[in-house]
Amino acid sequence: METYVLGDIHGAFRALEQVLERSPFRPGIDRLIHLGDVADGWPETPQCVxxxxxxxxxxxxxGNHDWWASEWLATQPPKTQLNQIWYLQGGKATFDAYARGSKEQIQRHFHDFFSKQLPYFEDRTGNLYVHAGYDPTIPIAEQEPYELIWTRTLWRYSLEASAYKECFIGHTPTWPQSKVPVQRANVWNLDQGAAYGGRLSLMNVRTKEFVQSDTVQELYPGVKGR
Known part of the structure; x- marks a missing residue:
């Protein structure tokens, strides 16, 4: 069994299909870990879920965008009562996509997917997976889940993920400076800007071999994304 780690998708179903097709990942045999932010930006969040x-x-x-989207899915307020920060930061695409579906789909996705997302994951080989980062001076179980989906300190200051063999994050795009996964200390960043003008990445944790989608803007011509 291999473990594969997947970067921020942001509603780009066509990019998700590409990396799954291009990778040797074996569904049902290998483990897949998605680092968060399935939602917001491109128009196919339900299909991604x-x-x-x-x-x-x-x-x-x-991810932080999943947190925003989950809040709406749980309560389904009307458009006039939406969290405007979420709506303007890519949430409009998610709102519109689910509006084209059914109430049953909204309820099922919330209960079967969004409510089951984890704040972090530790594997048996000593690796940590977390959406944004964490404070390496404090045991991760003692940290606020809110910080785990928002903080950029670990990546911004090139800190080592102490107590772990390696750490895998998303949240902070490496694009356009780097269009491929980047390592700082023992931390790998798998967000290559798929929400904007970059690509979606899928990496084998053991070998560090990775595949990427086409530039997501090319997959959705005429669509703004985030």
């Missing part, structure tokens, strides 16, 4: 739900042995972490 369906695809991830269909992959056995998959683990889903909560």
């Amino acid at each position: 369906e695809r991830l739900l269909a992959i056995p042995r998959s683990t889903w972490l909560q």
Whole structure:
């Protein structure tokens, strides 16, 4: 069994399909860990959720955009009462996509996917997976889940993820400075700007071999994204 780690998707279902097709990842045999932010930006968040739900042995972490989207899915307020920060930061695409679906789909995705996302995941080989980062001076179990989906300190200051063999994060795009996964200390960043003009990345944790989608803007011509 291999473990594969997947970067921030942001509603780009076409990019998700590409990396799954291009990778030697074996559904049902290998483990897939998604680092969060399945939602917001491109117009196919529901399709992304369906695809991830269909992959056995998959683990889903909560991203900050998933947190926003989950709040709306849980309560479904009308458009006039939406969190405007979320709506303007890519949430409009998620809101519109689910508006084209059914109430049953909203309820199922919330209960079967978004409510089951984890704040972080530790594997048996000593690796940590977390959406944004964490404070390496404090045991991660003692840290606020809110910080784990928002903080950029670990990456911004090139800190070592002490107590772990390696750490895998998303949240802070390396694009456009780097269009491929980047390592600082023992931390790997798998967010290559798929929400904007970059690509989606899928990496084998052991070998560090990775595949990427086409530039996501090319997959959605005429669509703004985030």
